[in-house]
Amino acid sequence: MAQTAVSIGANVFQFFTRNPRGGAAKPIDKADVAAFLDYAAANGIGPILAHAPYTLNAAGAEPRVREFAEEVMADDLERLEHTPGAMYNFHPGSHVGQGAEEGINLISGMLSRILSKKPYKTTVLLETMSGKGSEVGRDFAEIRAIIDATESKLGNQAIKQSDNQTILGVCLDTCHVWDGGYDIADDLDGVLAEFDRAVGLGRLKAIHFNDSMNALGAHKDRHERIGKGRIGLDALARVVNHPKLRDLPFYLETPCDLQGYRDEIALIKKLRKG
Numbered sequence: 223m224a225q226t227a228v229s230i231g232a233n234v235f236q237f238f239t240r241n242p243r244g245g246a247a248k249p250i251d252k253a254d255v256a257a258f259l260d261y262a263a264a265n266g267i268g269p270i271l272a273h274a275p276y277t278l279n280a281a282g283a284e285p286r287v288r289e290f291a292e293e294v295m296a297d298d299l300e301r302l303e304h305t306p307g308a309m310y311n312f313h314p315g316s317h318v319g320q321g322a323e324e325g326i327n328l329i330s331g332m333l334s335r336i337l338s339k340k341p342y343k344t345t346v347l348l349e350t351m352s353g354k355g356s357e358v359g360r361d362f363a364e365i366r367a368i369i370d371a372t373e374s375k376l377g378n379q380a381i382k383q384s385d386n387q388t389i390l391g392v393c394l395d396t397c398h399v400w401d402g403g404y405d406i407a408d409d410l411d412g413v414l415a416e417f418d419r420a421v422g423l424g425r426l427k428a429i430h431f432n433d434s435m436n437a438l439g440a441h442k443d444r445h446e447r448i449g450k451g452r453i454g455l456d457a458l459a460r461v462v463n464h465p466k467l468r469d470l471p472f473y474l475e476t477p478c479d480l481q482g483y484r485d486e487i488a489l490i491k492k493l494r495k496g
């Protein structure tokens with residue numbers, strides 16, 4: 223994966239920890255991990271972002287759905303101990319009719335049980351969602367509510383990896399927040415000010431960088447290639463250059479093949495000033 227990333231001009235990459243539809247992960251190959259760590263250091267690879275499977279739903283109504291979520295996340299974090307400094311992104315979940323409040327309660331319950339096990343080397347990121355169906359994390363206030371509920375359940379237990387790094391962060395998906403109704407095209411400063419008030423920009427650790435096929439506030443979630451969607455190239459250029467965002471790792475999730483990603487990375491580097 224790291225070699226492929228370098229071959230297309232990337233210096234970070236995101237990967238699925240296992241089949242995105244769920245299932246068992248491949249056993250850890252220690253020699254492969256060692257080769258990766260050497261290669262990443264030699265080639266300046268930044269934080270890698272592991273994405274949880276889509277089927278992970280801590281807010282599910284059925285106990286076995288919630289148990290699966292908890293087992294998978296705990297196992298994923300254990301596996302990521304082999305690559306210190308990685309980040310782990312997950313969709314907070316869908317409350318499937320139980321209501322956002324109960325969803326937040328279930329998600330924070332899972333997070334607090336897992337994060338109290340030990341001080342993991344991985345930062346866990348809640349992904350901002352578009353609000354399709356019964357998704358939790360549809361606005362910044364719900365993201366904040368999950369963080370607050372988790373930290374209050376954790377109390378004084380292992381919440382911090384070190385003094386300057388919080389274990390719970392946020393990944394902002396440009397397509398999702400746009401579809402969720404945040405106008406990052408016409409009012410990026412306003413959206414970031416709202417994020418700062420609701421969550422705190424210190425929690426923002428990663429950007430999922432996507433254009434959107436749908437209109438502002440559509441609550442859909444269909445990613446488009448950079449500059450080909452409704453957010454548009456000028457707005458996305460302002461995102462990559464924004465002083466509060468430009469030093470964060472950006473991960474593309476656009477519908478591209480490998481050559482398409484190589485072209486998009488070249489395009490983004492051209493958009494980037496200084």
Ligand code: FE
Nearest residue numbers: 273312313349
């Ligand atoms: Fe995602």
Ligand code: FE
Nearest residue numbers: 349395430475
């Ligand atoms: Fe995403």
Ligand code: ZN
Nearest residue numbers: 397398443445
């Ligand atoms: Zn999406």
